[in-house]
Amino acid sequence: MGRLAGKVALVTGGANGIGKAIAARYAEEGAKIVIADFNEEALEGTVESFKGSGYEAFGVRVNVAEEEDVKRMVDDAVGHFGRVDILVNCAGVLDYMQAAENVEDAVWDRVMAINVGGVMRSMRKVLPLFTAQGGGIIINLASIAGLTGGRGGLTYTAAKHAVVGMTKNVASHYGAQGVRCNGIAPAQVETGLTQSTEGYDMFGLQQATRGVQLMNRAAQPLEIANIALFLASEESSYINGVILAADTGWSAY
Numbered sequence: 001m002g003r004l005a006g007k008v009a010l011v012t013g014g015a016n017g018i019g020k021a022i023a024a025r026y027a028e029e030g031a032k033i034v035i036a037d038f039n040e041e042a043l044e045g046t047v048e049s050f051k052g053s054g055y056e057a058f059g060v061r062v063n064v065a066e067e068e069d070v071k072r073m074v075d076d077a078v079g080h081f082g083r084v085d086i087l088v089n090c091a092g093v094l095d096y097m098q099a100a101e102n103v104e105d106a107v108w109d110r111v112m113a114i115n116v117g118g119v120m121r122s123m124r125k126v127l128p129l130f131t132a133q134g135g136g137i138i139i140n141l142a143s144i145a146g147l148t149g150g151r152g153g154l155t156y157t158a159a160k161h162a163v164v165g166m167t168k169n170v171a172s173h174y175g176a177q178g179v180r181c182n183g184i185a186p187a188q189v190e191t192g193l194t195q196s197t198e199g200y201d202m203f204g205l206q207q208a209t210r211g212v213q214l215m216n217r218a219a220q221p222l223e224i225a226n227i228a229l230f231l232a233s234e235e236s237s238y239i240n241g242v243i244l245a246a247d248t249g250w251s252a253y
Protein backbone atom coordinates (compact mmCIF):
# COMPACT_ATOMS: atom_id res chain seq x y z
CA MET A 1 0.00 0.00 0.00
CA GLY A 2 1.23 3.48 -0.86
CA ARG A 3 2.01 6.01 1.83
CA LEU A 4 -0.91 8.20 0.64
CA ALA A 5 -3.32 5.44 -0.34
CA GLY A 6 -6.93 6.67 -0.38
CA LYS A 7 -5.99 10.32 0.06
CA VAL A 8 -7.06 13.15 -2.26
CA ALA A 9 -4.42 15.81 -2.87
CA LEU A 10 -5.05 19.19 -4.47
CA VAL A 11 -1.88 20.78 -5.88
CA THR A 12 -1.98 24.38 -7.11
CA GLY A 13 0.66 25.16 -9.72
CA GLY A 14 0.68 21.42 -10.32
CA ALA A 15 1.10 21.52 -14.09
CA ASN A 16 4.81 22.39 -13.99
CA GLY A 17 7.97 22.33 -11.95
CA ILE A 18 7.87 21.53 -8.25
CA GLY A 19 4.08 21.16 -8.13
CA LYS A 20 4.10 18.63 -10.95
CA ALA A 21 6.85 16.64 -9.23
CA ILE A 22 4.90 16.67 -5.96
CA ALA A 23 1.71 15.59 -7.72
CA ALA A 24 3.56 12.72 -9.43
CA ARG A 25 5.22 11.60 -6.19
CA TYR A 26 1.87 11.65 -4.37
CA ALA A 27 0.22 9.72 -7.19
CA GLU A 28 2.97 7.07 -7.05
CA GLU A 29 2.09 6.67 -3.37
CA GLY A 30 -1.58 6.06 -4.09
CA ALA A 31 -3.15 9.52 -3.82
CA LYS A 32 -5.83 10.77 -6.17
CA ILE A 33 -4.62 14.04 -7.62
CA VAL A 34 -6.33 17.31 -8.45
CA ILE A 35 -4.01 19.46 -10.50
CA ALA A 36 -4.96 23.14 -10.42
CA ASP A 37 -3.12 25.53 -12.67
CA PHE A 38 -3.38 28.75 -14.64
CA ASN A 39 -1.60 27.37 -17.71
CA GLU A 40 -4.28 25.47 -19.60
CA GLU A 41 -1.98 23.77 -22.09
CA ALA A 42 0.43 22.52 -19.42
CA LEU A 43 -2.53 21.49 -17.27
CA GLU A 44 -4.04 19.33 -20.00
CA GLY A 45 -0.67 17.79 -20.85
CA THR A 46 0.09 16.95 -17.23
CA VAL A 47 -3.34 15.46 -16.53
CA GLU A 48 -3.14 13.33 -19.68
CA SER A 49 0.36 12.09 -18.85
CA PHE A 50 -0.74 11.22 -15.30
CA LYS A 51 -3.72 9.28 -16.62
CA GLY A 52 -1.41 7.56 -19.10
CA SER A 53 0.70 6.43 -16.13
CA GLY A 54 -2.40 4.90 -14.55
CA TYR A 55 -2.86 7.64 -11.93
CA GLU A 56 -6.25 9.02 -10.91
CA ALA A 57 -5.93 12.66 -11.95
CA PHE A 58 -8.32 15.53 -12.49
CA GLY A 59 -7.49 19.01 -13.79
CA VAL A 60 -8.95 22.37 -12.81
CA ARG A 61 -7.99 25.60 -14.53
CA VAL A 62 -7.57 28.26 -11.86
CA ASN A 63 -6.08 31.64 -11.20
CA VAL A 64 -5.39 31.41 -7.47
CA ALA A 65 -5.52 35.21 -7.25
CA GLU A 66 -9.26 35.07 -8.04
CA GLU A 67 -11.67 34.22 -5.27
CA GLU A 68 -14.31 32.70 -7.55
CA ASP A 69 -11.67 30.48 -9.20
CA VAL A 70 -10.38 29.23 -5.86
CA LYS A 71 -13.89 28.42 -4.64
CA ARG A 72 -14.62 26.52 -7.86
CA MET A 73 -11.27 24.72 -7.65
CA VAL A 74 -12.10 23.26 -4.24
CA ASP A 75 -15.76 22.63 -5.07
CA ASP A 76 -14.79 20.80 -8.29
CA ALA A 77 -12.19 18.74 -6.44
CA VAL A 78 -14.78 17.66 -3.89
CA GLY A 79 -17.34 17.11 -6.68
CA HIS A 80 -14.93 14.82 -8.52
CA PHE A 81 -13.23 12.85 -5.75
CA GLY A 82 -15.65 13.39 -2.83
CA ARG A 83 -13.14 15.05 -0.49
CA VAL A 84 -9.79 16.79 -0.15
CA ASP A 85 -7.22 15.57 2.38
CA ILE A 86 -4.08 17.41 1.30
CA LEU A 87 -3.65 20.93 -0.10
CA VAL A 88 -0.29 21.89 -1.59
CA ASN A 89 0.06 25.58 -2.39
CA CYS A 90 2.69 25.64 -5.08
CA ALA A 91 1.42 28.26 -7.57
CA GLY A 92 3.83 31.15 -7.47
CA VAL A 93 5.60 33.76 -9.57
CA LEU A 94 8.81 35.79 -9.33
CA ASP A 95 9.30 39.56 -9.01
CA TYR A 96 12.18 40.06 -11.46
CA MET A 97 14.47 40.55 -8.45
CA GLN A 98 13.35 44.15 -8.15
CA ALA A 99 15.24 45.90 -5.34
CA ALA A 100 13.27 48.21 -3.04
CA GLU A 101 13.83 51.40 -5.02
CA ASN A 102 12.85 49.72 -8.29
CA VAL A 103 9.63 47.93 -7.25
CA GLU A 104 6.90 48.40 -9.85
CA ASP A 105 3.36 48.59 -8.51
CA ALA A 106 2.10 46.11 -11.10
CA VAL A 107 4.74 43.55 -10.07
CA TRP A 108 4.01 44.11 -6.36
CA ASP A 109 0.27 43.67 -6.94
CA ARG A 110 0.64 40.52 -9.06
CA VAL A 111 3.16 38.77 -6.81
CA MET A 112 1.19 39.59 -3.68
CA ALA A 113 -2.11 38.52 -5.27
CA ILE A 114 -0.72 35.13 -6.37
CA ASN A 115 1.98 34.25 -3.83
CA VAL A 116 0.19 35.58 -0.74
CA GLY A 117 -3.48 35.99 -1.71
CA GLY A 118 -3.57 32.65 -3.51
CA VAL A 119 -2.23 30.79 -0.48
CA MET A 120 -4.64 32.56 1.88
CA ARG A 121 -7.66 31.99 -0.38
CA SER A 122 -6.91 28.29 -0.87
CA MET A 123 -6.39 27.70 2.84
CA ARG A 124 -9.52 29.71 3.70
CA LYS A 125 -11.60 27.53 1.41
CA VAL A 126 -10.30 24.12 2.51
CA LEU A 127 -10.12 24.72 6.25
CA PRO A 128 -13.87 24.32 6.89
CA LEU A 129 -13.70 20.97 5.04
CA PHE A 130 -10.66 19.90 7.05
CA THR A 131 -12.16 20.81 10.41
CA ALA A 132 -15.46 19.12 9.49
CA GLN A 133 -13.69 15.87 8.55
CA GLY A 134 -11.40 15.93 11.58
CA GLY A 135 -8.19 17.04 9.92
CA GLY A 136 -6.15 17.67 6.83
CA ILE A 137 -2.71 18.57 5.59
CA ILE A 138 -1.53 21.87 4.13
CA ILE A 139 1.90 22.31 2.59
CA ASN A 140 2.94 25.77 1.46
CA LEU A 141 5.84 26.44 -0.89
CA ALA A 142 7.75 29.26 0.75
CA SER A 143 11.34 29.91 -0.29
CA ILE A 144 14.69 30.54 1.28
CA ALA A 145 13.69 34.16 0.55
CA GLY A 146 11.01 33.67 3.20
CA LEU A 147 13.61 32.85 5.86
CA THR A 148 16.43 35.21 4.89
CA GLY A 149 16.53 38.86 3.87
CA GLY A 150 18.70 39.34 0.85
CA ARG A 151 18.17 36.42 -1.54
CA GLY A 152 15.28 37.72 -3.64
CA GLY A 153 13.66 40.94 -4.76
CA LEU A 154 11.80 42.99 -2.16
CA THR A 155 8.31 41.86 -3.18
CA TYR A 156 9.13 38.15 -3.44
CA THR A 157 10.92 38.31 -0.08
CA ALA A 158 7.94 40.05 1.54
CA ALA A 159 5.52 37.56 -0.06
CA LYS A 160 7.46 34.49 1.08
CA HIS A 161 7.84 35.89 4.60
CA ALA A 162 4.04 36.23 4.55
CA VAL A 163 3.73 32.58 3.49
CA VAL A 164 5.93 31.60 6.44
CA GLY A 165 3.75 33.64 8.81
CA MET A 166 0.49 32.27 7.42
CA THR A 167 1.81 28.71 7.69
CA LYS A 168 2.65 29.11 11.38
CA ASN A 169 -0.60 30.95 12.06
CA VAL A 170 -2.77 28.20 10.57
CA ALA A 171 -0.72 25.48 12.30
CA SER A 172 -1.17 27.23 15.60
CA HIS A 173 -4.88 28.01 15.26
CA TYR A 174 -6.02 24.70 13.71
CA GLY A 175 -3.56 22.12 15.06
CA ALA A 176 -5.98 21.06 17.78
CA GLN A 177 -8.53 20.25 15.08
CA GLY A 178 -6.23 17.82 13.32
CA VAL A 179 -4.84 20.19 10.70
CA ARG A 180 -1.11 20.14 10.07
CA CYS A 181 0.26 23.09 8.09
CA ASN A 182 3.94 23.11 7.18
CA GLY A 183 6.14 24.85 4.64
CA ILE A 184 9.12 24.10 2.46
CA ALA A 185 11.76 26.75 1.80
CA PRO A 186 13.93 25.71 -1.14
CA ALA A 187 16.97 27.57 -2.38
CA GLN A 188 17.19 27.09 -6.14
CA VAL A 189 15.26 24.34 -7.89
CA GLU A 190 15.73 23.53 -11.56
CA THR A 191 12.36 24.46 -13.05
CA GLY A 192 11.11 26.85 -15.71
CA LEU A 193 10.68 29.52 -13.02
CA THR A 194 14.36 30.37 -12.78
CA GLN A 195 15.49 29.73 -16.34
CA SER A 196 15.50 33.29 -17.70
CA THR A 197 16.65 36.63 -16.29
CA GLU A 198 15.00 38.63 -19.06
CA GLY A 199 13.49 41.86 -17.74
CA TYR A 200 15.22 41.51 -14.37
CA ASP A 201 16.39 44.41 -12.24
CA MET A 202 20.14 43.95 -12.63
CA PHE A 203 20.94 45.79 -9.39
CA GLY A 204 18.53 43.61 -7.44
CA LEU A 205 19.78 40.46 -9.16
CA GLN A 206 23.39 41.33 -8.36
CA GLN A 207 22.59 41.97 -4.71
CA ALA A 208 20.41 38.86 -4.32
CA THR A 209 23.02 36.55 -5.82
CA ARG A 210 26.05 37.89 -3.88
CA GLY A 211 26.35 34.72 -1.82
CA VAL A 212 25.20 32.24 -4.44
CA GLN A 213 28.66 30.65 -4.78
CA LEU A 214 28.13 29.35 -1.23
CA MET A 215 25.14 27.27 -2.39
CA ASN A 216 26.47 23.83 -3.22
CA ARG A 217 24.04 23.12 -6.05
CA ALA A 218 20.50 23.59 -7.27
CA ALA A 219 17.87 20.96 -6.41
CA GLN A 220 15.92 18.71 -8.74
CA PRO A 221 12.13 19.02 -8.31
CA LEU A 222 12.00 15.41 -7.07
CA GLU A 223 14.13 16.36 -4.05
CA ILE A 224 11.47 18.87 -3.02
CA ALA A 225 8.67 16.42 -3.84
CA ASN A 226 10.17 13.88 -1.44
CA ILE A 227 10.02 16.47 1.36
CA ALA A 228 6.40 17.25 0.45
CA LEU A 229 5.64 13.51 0.59
CA PHE A 230 7.13 13.24 4.09
CA LEU A 231 5.13 16.27 5.25
CA ALA A 232 1.91 14.84 3.78
CA SER A 233 2.40 11.37 5.24
CA GLU A 234 1.86 9.99 8.72
CA GLU A 235 5.65 9.84 9.12
CA SER A 236 5.55 13.56 9.98
CA SER A 237 2.52 13.25 12.29
CA TYR A 238 4.16 15.24 15.11
CA ILE A 239 5.36 18.11 12.87
CA ASN A 240 3.19 21.21 12.58
CA GLY A 241 4.05 24.85 11.85
CA VAL A 242 7.54 24.11 10.60
CA ILE A 243 9.27 25.66 7.60
CA LEU A 244 11.78 23.17 6.32
CA ALA A 245 14.74 24.80 4.56
CA ALA A 246 15.92 22.75 1.58
CA ASP A 247 19.15 24.40 0.52
CA THR A 248 22.09 22.02 1.18
CA GLY A 249 23.03 24.21 4.14
CA TRP A 250 23.22 27.48 2.23
CA SER A 251 21.26 29.42 4.84
CA ALA A 252 23.05 27.65 7.68
CA TYR A 253 26.21 29.61 6.86
Ligand SMILES: NC(=O)c1ccc[n+]([C@@H]2O[C@H](COP(=O)([O-])OP(=O)(O)OC[C@H]3O[C@@H](n4cnc5c(N)ncnc54)[C@H](O)[C@@H]3O)[C@@H](O)[C@H]2O)c1
Binds near residue numbers: 037
Ligand atom coordinates in the same frame (compact mmCIF):
# COMPACT_ATOMS: atom_id res chain seq x y z
N1 LIG B 1 12.22 27.05 -8.63
C1 LIG B 1 12.81 27.57 -7.58
O1 LIG B 1 14.05 27.81 -7.58
C2 LIG B 1 12.03 27.87 -6.32
C3 LIG B 1 12.74 28.14 -5.13
C4 LIG B 1 12.03 28.44 -3.98
C5 LIG B 1 10.65 28.45 -3.98
N2 LIG B 1 9.99 28.19 -5.14
C6 LIG B 1 8.53 28.26 -5.10
O2 LIG B 1 7.99 27.02 -5.49
C7 LIG B 1 6.74 27.22 -6.14
C8 LIG B 1 6.74 26.51 -7.48
O3 LIG B 1 7.78 27.03 -8.28
P1 LIG B 1 8.28 26.30 -9.61
O4 LIG B 1 9.76 26.52 -9.66
O5 LIG B 1 7.74 24.94 -9.67
O6 LIG B 1 7.61 27.23 -10.71
P2 LIG B 1 7.04 26.85 -12.17
O7 LIG B 1 6.95 28.16 -12.87
O8 LIG B 1 7.83 25.76 -12.77
O9 LIG B 1 5.59 26.32 -11.85
C9 LIG B 1 4.65 27.15 -11.24
C10 LIG B 1 3.27 26.79 -11.73
O10 LIG B 1 2.35 27.70 -11.10
C11 LIG B 1 1.40 28.09 -12.07
N3 LIG B 1 0.84 29.39 -11.72
C12 LIG B 1 1.44 30.60 -11.75
N4 LIG B 1 0.58 31.56 -11.41
C13 LIG B 1 -0.60 30.94 -11.16
C14 LIG B 1 -1.88 31.39 -10.75
N5 LIG B 1 -2.12 32.70 -10.58
N6 LIG B 1 -2.84 30.48 -10.56
C15 LIG B 1 -2.61 29.17 -10.76
N7 LIG B 1 -1.44 28.68 -11.15
C16 LIG B 1 -0.44 29.55 -11.34
C17 LIG B 1 2.17 28.14 -13.39
O11 LIG B 1 1.30 28.07 -14.50
C18 LIG B 1 3.09 26.95 -13.24
O12 LIG B 1 2.50 25.79 -13.79
C19 LIG B 1 6.53 28.74 -6.22
O13 LIG B 1 5.70 29.14 -5.17
C20 LIG B 1 7.93 29.28 -6.04
O14 LIG B 1 7.92 30.58 -5.51
C21 LIG B 1 10.65 27.89 -6.31
